[in-house]
Amino acid sequence: MSERWKNAPENSNWGHFGPDDQRGRMNLVDEKKVLQGVAEVKTGKSFSLSLPLDFPGGNALNPARFPPRLVSTRRGGPEGPENYVLGLDVMEPNATDVVCDDIAILATQYSTQWDSFAHVGSYFDADGDGVAEKVFYNGYRANADIRPAADVASDTSDLFAFKNPKATALGIENLAQHGAQGRGVLVDLHAHYGRARTKIGYDALMRVMEEDNVVVEAGDMLCLHTGFAEMILEMNRNPDPEKLHHTCTGLDGEDEKLLQWITDSGVAAIIADNYAVEIIPTRWMEPIRKPKLPLHAHCLFKNGIHLGELWYLTPLATWLRANDRNRFLLTAPPLHLPGAVGSPVNPIATV
Numbered sequence: 001m002s003e004r005w006k007n008a009p010e011n012s013n014w015g016h017f018g019p020d021d022q023r024g025r026m027n028l029v030d031e032k033k034v035l036q037g038v039a040e041v042k043t044g045k046s047f048s049l050s051l052p053l054d055f056p057g058g059n060a061l062n063p064a065r066f067p068p069r070l071v072s073t074r075r076g077g078p079e080g081p082e083n084y085v086l087g088l089d090v091m092e093p094n095a096t097d098v099v100c101d102d103i104a105i106l107a108t109q110y111s112t113q114w115d116s117f118a119h120v121g122s123y124f125d126a127d128g129d130g131v132a133e134k135v136f137y138n139g140y141r142a143n144a145d146i147r148p149a150a151d152v153a154s155d156t157s158d159l160f161a162f163k164n165p166k167a168t169a170l171g172i173e174n175l176a177q178h179g180a181q182g183r184g185v186l187v188d189l190h191a192h193y194g195r196a197r198t199k200i201g202y203d204a205l206m207r208v209m210e211e212d213n214v215v216v217e218a219g220d221m222l223c224l225h226t227g228f229a230e231m232i233l234e235m236n237r238n239p240d241p242e243k244l245h246h247t248c249t250g251l252d253g254e255d256e257k258l259l260q261w262i263t264d265s266g267v268a269a270i271i272a273d274n275y276a277v278e279i280i281p282t283r284w285m286e287p288i289r290k291p292k293l294p295l296h297a298h299c300l301f302k303n304g305i306h307l308g309e310l311w312y313l314t315p316l317a318t319w320l321r322a323n324d325r326n327r328f329l330l331t332a333p334p335l336h337l338p339g340a341v342g343s344p345v346n347p348i349a350t351v
Contacts, residue, residue, distance in 0.1 A: 004019075009301070020138070029221070033183055037330060040328050045319070046349065050312055054067050056237070108342045112310050116175065117136060117301075118169070118171055118172075119296075122136075136301060147168065167339045168339065171340055173336055184222075185223065186326050189249045191321060197279070221267070221271060223308075224277070227273070229313065230273075253293065259294075259295070269306040271311055273310065274309070280293060
């Protein structure tokens, strides 16, 4: 039992890896799992699994997330104040160097990304007082341990004037320190369903895995190829909102059999090339309160299973299918940015 909680959510693994654990199922990705991943390397061929970070373009996919901006940290010199390439002769008359420095302003979960456990929590009565409070994986508390929604200072022109702008627990740095390297296993949903909008529950997932001889073991990182990221590339930063929200497969987070399989399988992370791994239910009002993102709640909040979203899996999936394979070495550390609730990532699959 932890000092942070007396009650754990049903079907959760709170405390399983220790009362203060912040790595969740990635604890299963140990030296043995890394060696299993390395053993899958037969050709040395590598695939980058990241979209360009300015895709999908616009904010039709999520109105709160905008494309990245690059801002020069230096400008000026003899050529005028709008010159972005600084000649060091401004400071040292005899210097021949010219220098560019950038600041990146980006939503950490705009494009290819990892979700940290600080991304999604839930209202839950963890302390047993009869009142549900905002808590996250392993009982870490909102507004105490998790404070990502910073207040902007009155001078909004200062991009860096924030108060308490980061999570002091469950931030993405925990995954970065782990390294996120091990054995990846790919399930090619696109090969079976194309781009039809389809909820994939337990029965459908098991059928595809059986037909393609896919076996998932404890500590594996499961990758789901739906074709969504390939469609985003085709739209070339000008996405069609109708297609964004009504195309390609995703997991059915309301299928209890699927959630139980995720628990029982020991899968360390679930990754997809679609927007949210799951197809987000369209319901809003029901007689009982329940998660809007049930798969996120089950994975991030209850079981400490990282989710990867908007990965670019099509070239890898094509090669694996052509070579009758589905396993590979996956290397996917996020940015080591303490307190971030998510992170861009440039994953590498090596076959």
